[in-house]
Amino acid sequence: MNTYSTKNIRNVVLLGSSKSGKTTFAEAVMYEGKVIDRRGTVEAKNTISDNTEVEQINQRSIYATPLYAEFMENKLNIVDTPGVDDFVGSVISAFKVCDSGIMLVNATQGVEVGTEIFGRYAEDYKKPLILGVNQLDSDKANWDSTLDSLHQTFGNKPVVIQFPTAVGSGFNGFIDILKMKMFVFKDENGTREEKDIPDEFKSQAESMKSALTEMAAENDEALMEKFFADGDLSEEDVNKGLRIGFMKGEIYPVFCLSGKKDIGTKRLMEFVIDIAPSPDHNPEKTVEGKEVSCDPNGPTSIFFFKTNMEQHLGEVLYFKVESGKLSEAQDLINPNNESKERISAIYAVAGKLKTKVSEMLAGDIGCTVKLKSAKTNQTFNQSGDDDVIAPIVFPQPRYRTAIKPKEEKDNEKLGEALAKANAEDPTVMVEYSKELKQTILSGQGELQMNIVKWHVNHDYNIEADFLAPKIPYRETITRVSSASYRHKKQSGGAGQFGEVHLLIEPIVEGVPAGTRFHVEGRDLVPTIKAHEEFQLEWGGKWEFNNCVVGGAIDAGFMPAIKKGIMQKMEEGPLTGSYARDIRVYVYDGKMHPVDSNEISFILAARNAFKEAFKGAAPKIMEPIYDLEIMVPGECMGDVMSDLQNRRAIIEGMSSERGFQVLKARVPLAELYKYSTTLSSLTSGRATFTMKFAEYQQVPSTVQDQLLKDYEAEQSEEE
Ligand SMILES: Nc1nc2c(ncn2[C@@H]2O[C@H](COP(=O)(O)OP(=O)(O)OP(=O)(O)O)[C@@H](O)[C@H]2O)c(=O)[nH]1
Ligand SMILES: [Mg+2]
Secondary structure, eight states: OOOOOGGGEEEEEEEESTTSSHHHHHHHHHHHTTSOSSOOOTTTTOOSSSOSHHHHHHTSOOSOEEEEEEETTEEEEEEEOOSSGGGHHHHHHHHHHOSEEEEEEETTTOSOHHHHHHHHHHHHTTOOEEEEEEOTTSTTOOHHHHHHHHHHHHTTOEEESEEESOOGGGOOEEEETTTTEEEEEOSSSOOEEEEOOOHHHHHHHHHHHHHHHHHHHTTOHHHHHHHHHHSOOOHHHHHHHHHHHHHTTSOEEEEEOBTTTTBSHHHHHHHHHHHSOOGGGSOEEBTTSOEEOOOTTSOOEEEEEEEEEETTTEEEEEEEEEESEEETTEEEEETTTTEEEEEOOEEEEETTEEEEESEEETTOEEEEEOOSSOOTTOEEEOTTOOOOBOOOOOOOOOEEEEEEESSGGGHHHHHHHHHHHHHHOTTOEEEEETTTTEEEEEESOHHHHHHHHHHHHHHHOOOEEEEOOOOOOEEEOOSOEEEEEEEEEOSSSSOEEEEEEEEEEEOOTTOOOOSOEEETTEEEOOOOSEEEEEEOTTSSEEEEEEOOOTTSSOGGGHHHHHHHHHHHHTSOTTTSOEEOSEEEEEEEEEOOTTTOOHHHHHHHHHHHHHHHHHTSOOEEEEEEEEEEEEEEGGGHHHHHHHHHTTTOEEEEEEEETTEEEEEEEEEGGGOTTHHHHHHHHTTTOOEEEEEEEEEEEOOHHHHHHHHHHHHHHHHHHO
16 A cells, blocks of 8 residues: 555544444445445445444444545545444544544434534534435435435535435436536446536526535635636636635535445545545644644654454554654654553554555554553654643543442453453443442443443453442531540450540531530530541541540540541441531540540540431432433423433523523432433433532432431341
8 A cells, every 4th residue: 555645645534323324335435445346234244344243233333443445546534433422432532533524414314413413523623524415315315304404403504515316216316516517326336427417407506506606705805806707616716615614614515425325425535535634734732732733754643542452453553643654663652651662563444454554644544453551542652752642532421330240250350341341432431439339330321331241241251230320329417416425445454445525517618617506505615726627538528626625635536536537427327328518526525544545536436426427417418410411302391301200400491403402400319321211202312411510418208218228228238
């Protein structure tokens, strides 16, 4: 294979809702690029893109798959992505290394939620977008309504470059407004004929052409002048103006396609080579915000955007050359650990096909193997250069589950399998929660979790179960309370003696600490001799006040008293959850000249704290999440009534490009498998994000149930 110069590379992410036909279209691109001489199908499980066993079983893309085609003396790298937003992490990684996108829209459906979601990402990342109206050969295809939905979603950005002469089984070509020609396809292998536009379509084509020309002219002053002088522009000039609008993200050119019948593929590829930006238009930034120029003569720098375990190859790392030239056997430095690593082999990638090359220039995408320390999101540099490319930012999880091996002995191996799942898809997060005593797996959705489980079982031979994840409740108090406790033990030898009197009050933001209390039948105005505040690692805080006067307890025992209280805070008296937001005053106590020691005061403080806690109207607190749900208008009623059953508080509603956006606060306890329910309520047309907001007290009915559950659990364990 040739070495392609930066200017002759196009990196394009292939986007679209689930089943819009991305993988099938990618197959046609590979065919037109002569990478393959026969096209596979998703059904026959032999496409070049969906080449992993798990993708073939599920008949859908799960990973971002880079593919290339050598075409018109350029290298076209396209990255096929999954359409289900459980795998949005792959889409985000693909965006990172691509400079423009092709969004496929299924002409039988029009805009779907995936179109909307990935369209938003394209806008956020400022990547120009081409819209391919696909599956026009399908009986249910509808060009007009698909176009309407595109305008509803993207406003006046979609600009028709081609329109079909017929849709459904008769779809065999289209009128191309840029070329002012009709393209007719004679077979299902992309063989095309360019013809004059027939009379019946002439006036439509001409009026569209003049609108397009004017729109192209509007993007550039010189073009505008030319347009006014001549009343027309050459194809080259229209391309130029179109390109300016396209690059600014103001024009989304619309194309006609049938990926399955290879209609329109090649024409779209030509357009991409003509119009889409080469990688030097889109320089990366370092973590410090410095621009890294995509210059083949600069220092070598490569960024890893994907990791995958592959048969026969082991761990494969996919990279983009961000700057300079990468050569076979080149030594690079991993700035994270200053270690040197040799890039032993470089491959150009077309899914499972890997072609060994000797070098790659800035902007190109490839993969390598046998690296010791490389991970997704790392940068490797030529020695002397320590630029670190800003990492890919992955979304917050919105699905939680606990996972447990059927057999205890598999615990360690399960950890290994889950670490691999995280390496391959960084939106899969794994945490062993000491507090909940569960391995919590979180990510984007149930389907994604099932894929993790499949890998655990298939690759590691571990049988594992998903369990409902426990909720990290917190405990706190709502009123002042006091207690005293004497710990005394005399059993021959040295005895133990410690007595602690303490008072606790809730810490409430904005409410000052109390100054006068009523305890043990008298008024107490604490004289604070020492005050300390502690932020708790599980959220919230606690304060400790030593108010002991007259030497009742030696200051030397205060650390033991704090320790005792802290032990009880770690295991809340109500349900064993962590306690928080409590202010403690130790105001009296007793010592014994011989028997008092550390352990005595730890135990006295623990018990006094526990007693006081029980009398302080304790409450259980639960984590509350902010949800933002994007729903098609007609499903709004169902989504709302479901939310009401989840103790949700609706905070706002707005409409955005044909969808309703609902904001709500919902307790985590009510969100188990929410994404699955939402999907079934809306036939997969809604999506949402969730973010931790705060801890709030649970309603009393919920508290009663939790106390009962805890009691039952305790007696079971006894
Ligand atoms: N009629 C028709 N069917 C198509 C076309 N393209 C794809 N399909 C069918 O649509 C289904 C989905 O195709 P894929 O290529 O897997 O779609 P995808 O967008 O890659 O789907 P995900 O990877 O799941 O997001 C398959 O059954 C294809 O055969 C097309 O142009 N015309
Ligand atoms: Mg696919």
